[in-house]
Amino acid sequence: MTRGGGAKGALHGSSSRPPRHVPVLVSEVLESLAPRDGEIYVDGTFGAGGYTRAILGAANCKILALDRDPTAVRDAAALIDEASGRLKVVEAAFSEMETVARAELAGEQLDGVVLDIGVSSMQLDDAGRGFSFQHDGPLDMRMSASGETAADFLNSADEEDIANVIYAFGEERKSRSIARAIVRHRAEKPFTRTLELADAVARVFHGRKIDGRHPATRTFQALRIFVNDELGELAYGLSAAEHILKPGGRLVVVSFHSLEDRIVKKFFAERSGKTVSVSRHIPQESIKSVPPSFRLVNSRPLTPSKGELDVNPRARSARLRAAIRTDAAPWPLDVETFGVPRPQS
Template sequence: MMAGRGVGLTAAGGPARHIPVMLSEVIEALDPRDGKHFIDGTFGAGGYTRGLLEAARCSVLAIDRDPDAAKFAQALEERFPGRLKFVLGRYAEMREIAEREGIAAIDGVALDLGVSSMQLDEPERGFSFSQDGPLDMRMGAEGLTASDLVNTLPERDLAAILSTLGEEKRARSIARAIVARRAEAPILRTGELADIVARVLGRRHDETKHPATRTFQALRLYLNDELLELARGLSAAEHLLKPKGRLAVVTFHSLEDRIAKRFFAARSMPAPRASRHLPEQGGSTFLPSFRLLNRRPLSPSKDEIRLNPRARSARLRAGERTDAPPHALDLASLGVPRIALPA
């Protein structure tokens, strides 16, 4: 799903433009109080941060890898002096960022995954096929672009990415078509790639999603290391949160939600002993590091979906930290695909 953060209505601290998905539910889950300290790991246009700062006299360390987010942070810093610190970076590195800022522990973390509305709505960012633009898809300002991937990766690797990260059934056919087209000329525009995929898959009149949706999702996830970023970010939050501190995660597609689900599931119940016939060794049975705040993920209301169709696939999972030690990060058990890991 190519939906991402934000309803196209308000910008934090300024004229109405972007409101994040399930804002009230996330704020309720985080339970802001005076004097508490939070991390908004996916600042975007600052909607969650604004919600926290308005709800209580708390402070927020805001993180985003997109340099464009800084302009929204500046407006909020002026509105809430001394209560907001914006850092350009990855939320997976929030422990290191917090340490540099002199923060040892926090009361809550918000993670709103995927692409923000402001990124989707800017053709030059290359995230969307609804408007033609350069085939970029970078969440930050450095590194390879999606155009680099589709024009250089071997057909086998392209097919593996589309199949695994896009759950695309006809990944091989699409990869073959991409390689054939790039032999004629480099693929540089979002419209070109969307056209290639549409020609392979065709498009029925009853389809609600563009046929290129899964291809664009796969390339974006791979290019930005999003699933690895999520796993590491969840673990970092687990280490930083105080007892009774809260973690709220909004996902937009099955791969993200699977990782968040497994993370909370593994940390909300003691691990079983390997065998009842063997003596239990110290530390072999982990105590729960989280208490689930909602057994099933919350979904947006019908009114919100009507207002913002991009929110329809959003799922909110949240947990409250216990005083147990953090668990070790196991990427395989969280379901992070091997194709999403660095070579």
């Protein structure tokens, strides 16, 4: 990709077809990213293209977008045409953005990276993807088209491993009881459908809602995070952004869960010199002298306004953190310093 092409704001008036999806905190993302004419950005979590559309409409810039969901890549065709050469979409996980960017941008430096962590509304609303406990569908939960499904894991894993996954990734206090119920159920009939799992978990809670939510909420969240290694992807994605951003480049991250936000917060705090983590990759006697690779934009995360929450209640847990790349060398990555629970091998 080369710089230039297109016209600032062109996407807002070039098509009578309205955007299918309004992303969370879009105004705050644009303010934090501060897109400018002639610059190049990476949208590491393309989804329905909400952030990409907004960025392309705000400046005469180019975007390299990534998504490991082949459906999202396929559905990007209309926006690619609309962008008139300013957008390229690649099927890849955002943890691979350094490799993809170096291959696609031919040495060009990146001015900004935006990441929207977690499952998309489109994936949640598609019963066939298996993410929702409210709609019956195959118990899949994969964001990509390959790898182990949630059903594969639940039907083959040891009870202790199932309990550990539900506790680590869902912070579910009844993880052991749920794991026992899952093992009992699969002994009679292997899991294949989402509502089978939702019902099995609900029986552990005798059908009661937990904090106003369906009792299977945390279990489904845990399995989704585990199947897609979302927290490991996040840690490696943050490090990849650190490697490809030029000095002055901006990294903007929107997360929706405390586990995700904790990793982003720790990454930015360490890389900006606010805290010091114990790392096996950097000798402790020299770690305090490692120059910061980022400068924080906002010390506290930005959250949705009441007006946005009235329109989109799903945005209630969104947190935006942003930082600006310094000219220091990238730090070695040690995921253990960010408290990333590792999936079972």
